[in-house]
Amino acid sequence: MARESTCRFAILGMLCREPMNGYGLRSAIERSVGHFWQESYGNLYPTLDRMAEERLVELDPEEPSQGGRVRKVYRVTTAGRAALAEWLRRPTLPHVERNELLLKLFFGAQVGSEDSLAHVERSRAEAEGLLATLRLIDEDVRQSRRNDPELAYQHLSIRAGLLGLEAHLRWCDEAHEALQRLTGSTKKRGSR
Amino acid sequence: MARESTCRFAILGMLCREPMNGYGLRSAIERSVGHFWQESYGNLYPTLDRMAEERLVELDPEEPSQGGRVRKVYRVTTAGRAALAEWLRRPTLPHVERNELLLKLFFGAQVGSEDSLAHVERSRAEAEGLLATLRLIDEDVRQSRRNDPELAYQHLSIRAGLLGLEAHLRWCDEAHEALQRLTGSTKKRGSR
DNA sequence: GCCTGATATATCAGCCTGATATATCTGGCC
DNA sequence: GGCCAGATATATCAGGCTGATATATCAGGC
Incomplete structure (x- = not known):
């Protein structure tokens, strides 16, 4: 089935x-x-x-x-x-989400750290954008259903998004640093 | 296309x-x-x-x-x-992942906070399990390719998983608390 | 009267999942 | 040797879903 x-x-x-x-x-x-x-x-x-x-x-x-x-x-x-x-x-079935960014980074050594750095930078910028969108949605939900008991339930998903995006931004910074360190050491060894 | x-x-x-x-x-x-x-x-x-x-x-x-x-x-x-x-x-195309858990919680008011609490608790347990799996993968990658320069790239995805899961566990605790507060106040008002 | 952008429905190729079917090989046990 | 369970191995399919494409109407500005 x-x-x-x-x-x-x-x-x-x-x-x-x-x-x-x-x-x-x-x-x-x-x-x-x-x-x-x-x-x-x-x-x-x-x-x-x-x-x-x-x-x-x-x-x-x-x-x-x-x-x-x-x-x-x-x-x-x-x-x-x-x-x-x-x-x-009914309980949800566990499901692994596909993350194309991570797949590209996992195989990143094939093309070099400059391309991986670019992926991380784009992802960070995108996450900042999503954060802004999420705050708009938050606003919208609060305004349109101010006295609704459903609001607490709807707020849960917004908090999940905020915490997830914050974690992602932190990861981006960490990954960026790691990749820059890698670029530095590769350059020292003479490779592009 | x-x-x-x-x-x-x-x-x-x-x-x-x-x-x-x-x-x-x-x-x-x-x-x-x-x-x-x-x-x-x-x-x-x-x-x-x-x-x-x-x-x-x-x-x-x-x-x-x-x-x-x-x-x-x-x-x-x-x-x-x-x-x-x-x-x-090539840059990745931005894509919103579908999150069935959040969807069930978003509409959670339709069935009450007990069912939503159960979802959050199951998700927390699952995340703990994934965290353990992730540490095994980390071990595996480190051991099998100890001196490989690819290791740094592969480690990025593991860090993403760890930071994401940690954020998710924090959200679970926060959501659990919010839902329990909701159950309490609903009970005070006489509804089950 | 014309144009643009929002409103509105429908359809399709092609990707992907979860299920099902089928067969072989390996190692343990008696 | 013979038997079995579990790992190895390939193939196929219904049905969900995306992103693209097509088509038409409506509202407002100029």
Whole structure:
């Protein structure tokens, strides 16, 4: 059996907050959980179709497609809520994330420390950017749902992101230093 | 255009160290970069076939399939080395990793703090296990390639893993505390 | 009336995972 | 010698998912 589509549950979780169309789902996911979860249209639209067949979601009759514009607003059904609750209680399967940066550094000796240094510098800059984005998301979540008891739950993921990024920045500095030391000693021995 | 198969380059990097068969590649990847990169047989074997067609790797004539046993040992070609070097220099595309644990916690209010607490506790235990595995990998890399200049490069990924896991453990403790405070206040208000 | 950028849905090639199937080899045990 | 368990070895497939591409509508500025 192949692994179960997690996209289903991201959709159900978002639709539990308010009915939305595919495009809106993408934006809502990007805005609220974008720092650790993303969905592409190529995944969302077929998944929504399947979920409608399975009666986990249904088209909102309040929002008919007006004029020439096709607009399919979905809302979650009782079965959908039950499926989400079941998934939320189920333990996650452990999964090793693929880290392309680390793979390039692992084989870095093949091309030399200058290229590895460049990778680390780019990664550091990217992490600084993500940190800024995360603070925006934090702001957004706090503002839009100020008195919501869900806020504490949502804040957990933001803290995870902040702690993770801080650790990554520290690693970047450490790695940068190590690679520079390596460049120095290689140069002393006459190699480029 | 779909994204490029990164599996190719994991294979090339490993084969640059020594010729191997598909099964050996899986073990070598698991042992050396397993904490941030994994490959399944279902990906490795077809990719090796394609790479042989593209002349990035070739069957090692030194290792004929002996007896009834099929054994295909691959080695990297000059074109393969060039392709690896080109990839190693190319910047990585930024990519948001999917974090199922955070997604479950984000929607955690739907089922209550007990289930979220259980997720955090399981994740903490898993992280402790990974930390132990990482120390074994560290040991393995240090021992098997003691005088190798590649060691410094390989150590970078281990440090990344250690710093990341430490940050994750700290987050687990923080999240656990926050969720317990939440359970307490919910109980005071009479709800389970 | 035109253009730009946001809104909106749909589809596809190709990568990748986890599962399944199949067969051989090695070493321990009786 | 014969048997078994576990490691070695290759192959295939359904189904999830990404990134690209195509297409069309709507809102606002000029």
